[in-house]
Each structure stands twice: as structure tokens, then as C-alpha cells.
Amino acid sequence: MSRSIVSAEFAGTFILVFAGCGAAAVGSIYGSPGNMGISLVCGLAVLAVIYSVGNISGAHINPAVTLGFAMAGRLPWKMVPQYAFPQTAGAIVAGFAVANLFPEALTIGEVSPSSSAAQAFAMEAILTFILMFVILNVSTGHMEKGIMAGVAVGGTVAMAALFGGPISGASLNPARYLGPAIASGSLGYSLLYLTAPLTGAIIASPTCRLIQGRECCVSGRSRTDE
Secondary structure: OOHHHHHHHHHHHHHHHHHHHHHHHHHHHHOOOOHHHHHHHHHHHHHHHHHHHOOOOOOOOOHHHHHHHHHOOOOOHHHHHHHHHHHHHHHHHHHHHHHHHOOOOOOOOOOOOOOOHHHHHHHHHHHHHHHHHHHHHHOEOOEOOOOOHHHHHHHHHHHHHHHHHHHHOOOOOHHHHHHHHHHHOOOOOHHHHHHHHHHHHHHHHHHHHHHHHHHOOOOOOOHHHO
16 A cells, blocks of 8 residues: 555545535634635635645545546556545544534534435535546546646536535535544434445446547556556
8 A cells, every 4th residue: 555645645635624624614603604615615625635646646535536536447446445545534534623623613514415315415426427527537547637637626626516515515525524424423414425426426437438438438447457
């Protein structure tokens, strides 16, 4: 297991969850930023992380994205735990950091459906599909890096949060869900928020291949396994 990848994914996911959940906590105390501000914070955090560690680990910072790359044949399946474990750990540490920094906050970024669970599941799956589709089209192999990758992916995250935030919380990320959920003990919607993003990420690969051809995604074994 590469220490650099583990460290990069831990740090990157920590930054994303601390920034996003911290913005939510501050908003619950002071009334600002609202949903627009939180969405911007999340998008900028993703942009910053991609430019910081994209050349090291690819800046997945999301188990659903890692799964999407594996499904697309761009990442060996044996490397998925190497990404998923530090991502989850970084998110959990960030969740407890926000909880301890803002003990008076009404929320530390926990997400739950605002209406039906079915609507929230559909929103999380579709928005994660859009995110993964964009990532597959702007990344190199399994690496989110380059001048415009950060802008494209960060902008997509901000768009998804603006649109889906009021409906489902726009987590799009099992690790981002688990961080504040574990810190606050609010795990009632774990099945929804763990499976919906993974579903969306899985669907993105065949869609990208249908549009872009073999240049986007390969079938069967990963290129790096051959």
C-alpha cells in the first residue's frame, strides 16, 4: 500500500469534509453561509484538493469515485481499499473535528431526505452519475489532475450541491456522509447514502463508453492489470 496515496486521500477527504461540514455548522450558528455559500465552499474545496494532490493519488476523495474508476477499467480492483479506507478515515476525523470545534451547532453537516427516501435516493444517484461522468471525461487514467480538471469537477460539485442540497443534502459521497453521521450518531439513513452514490458511479462508466468509445473506459480487466 502506497503511503503517499493513503496520506493524500486521507488529507484530501479531511479537507473536503471539514470545509463542507464546517460551513454547514457555521451556517447553523450565524445564519451564513446559506445553501449557496455551502455549495461554493464544497466546490472550492474539491478544486483546491485536486490541484494539491491530484498528481499524487488522483484526488478521488470519494469511495464512489474510486469505484467508478475501477468499473471503468482505469484502476485495479486491488487498489480500491487503498483509497476507500483513508477516505473514510479522513471524513470521520473531519466530522469529529467539526463537532468539537462547534459544539453549539445545530448541525455538523449531517444529511437526510427532506421529503421521501425514494426521491433522495434518486437525487443522490443521478447527481453522482453526473459527477462521475464529468470526472471520467476530464481525468487522465484514474487521476484528476490538470489545469481544467479542478475547475470542471469543483464546478460540478458546486452545481450538484446547489441543486440537490435542499432535497437530499447532496452528499454524493459515502465517506462525506459517514464523517458527520458517525460524529453525531445520526446513522438512520446509512443504507440510502451509502448505496445511492455507488449506484450512480457504476452507471457512469458504460454511459461514458457509449459516448466516447474505448478511449473513455475499457471493458474487462483494467489496463493497469494487463
